[in-house]
Amino acid sequence: MIELTQSTIDTSKILKEVASSDAGATVLFLGTTRRTTDHLVTELLTYTAYEPMAREQMARLEDQARRRWPLQNCVLVHRLGEVAIGEASVAVAVSSGHRRAAFEAASWLIDILKETVPVWKREHWNTGQAAWVHPGVERSSGDVTP
Amino acid sequence: MIELTQSTIDTSKILKEVASSDAGATVLFLGTTRRTTDHLVTELLTYTAYEPMAREQMARLEDQARRRWPLQNCVLVHRLGEVAIGEASVAVAVSSGHRRAAFEAASWLIDILKETVPVWKREHWNTGQAAWVHPGVERSSGDVTP
Amino acid sequence: MKIRVKLFAAAQETIGRDEITVELEEPANIAQLRLRLSQEYPKLAPLVSKSMFAIDNQYAQEDSPLSENAEVACIPPVSGG
């Protein structure tokens, strides 16, 4: 299951979705942004996506994971819009008959999702300023908006 | 947090327990017994423990994991008594600033928990028979009770 | 041919629009689009040099050919998760 959502990530629903009586192991990963990044205090995040491509890319990653590991079920969820610090912005859940496969697949999925799914984070700091996060791109003063 | 419980594992409570605004990553593992083991159909499980030692051993494993990885929080829960097929019998949850650490710690914890915590599973089959599970010990006919 | 390019995040913010159109001579590929964008929108150049491009919701290569009907997007380094 692939989901882009404006709402709080519902972990109970996700765990219900991946549960399977043939699966011995379920692994859930939740990614949360920490309060402090560098020396600025992040107060709020907003996420935006190239939605149709993000959905397609997430579905491709699920397919690839299913080809690589014997998975029963797989759920990928990313939040869009405002996300408070401490709330999960992303969830990956997989179930498998084998716990090694479940750990490896979940770990691979979050790595590749963060590298390839077209979603962008905007950090809003306690200074009142905000900027988009583009790893590897130097921020110019014009990128920080009041 | 270490828990041995007769009740259903409450994943929402566990995730709340491990949440931390300093943790970027949370990994939850749930272990469920599959319907089929070998050629017998397992209908129900009962778990028993050497409770004081199981608690102490789980606490030692948490300590070891915290020394080895930079964890924010750690929860280990094992069910005792009757557990229906498809319900989780064990949960491991950790939070960390780094997802690699969270995955490695959760994976290590479930491996070592299954190897060293004095908990035993009894399988109840659709034949009406039941037997304790002791990996590596050949089952004699006397171990299977009607 | 006219190629419409979707913009996101800092690219969208820099230009103030979520889509721009550039004129390219046929046949054209992603490398040529990348060059043209940097020339026509110098403020976008640093970000464009680090961006991927997508054609019809899939990541494209530098030599992937462009056509007028394709949905083209500039994908600056992503930061989901």
Place this chain on the structure above:
Amino acid sequence: MKIRVKLFAAAQETIGRDEITVELEEPANIAQLRLRLSQEYPKLAPLVSKSMFAIDNQYAQEDSPLSENAEVACIPPVSGG
């Protein structure tokens, strides 16, 4: 000295009791306890040969010394999770 040994799972089921007492000459260690248990309770021998022992809630070694006050447990191969 008298050593009381806690039994669990199939060991408990085989003997029908959750604790047994064996008499050992001082000084005695886990290896000697293991041997005595197998001799006095032949039905337990196959399981005892694969079991660990714990003293005061910690896994013990074969040469760990026993004392009358210690809480001793036979830990057959575990199957939690």
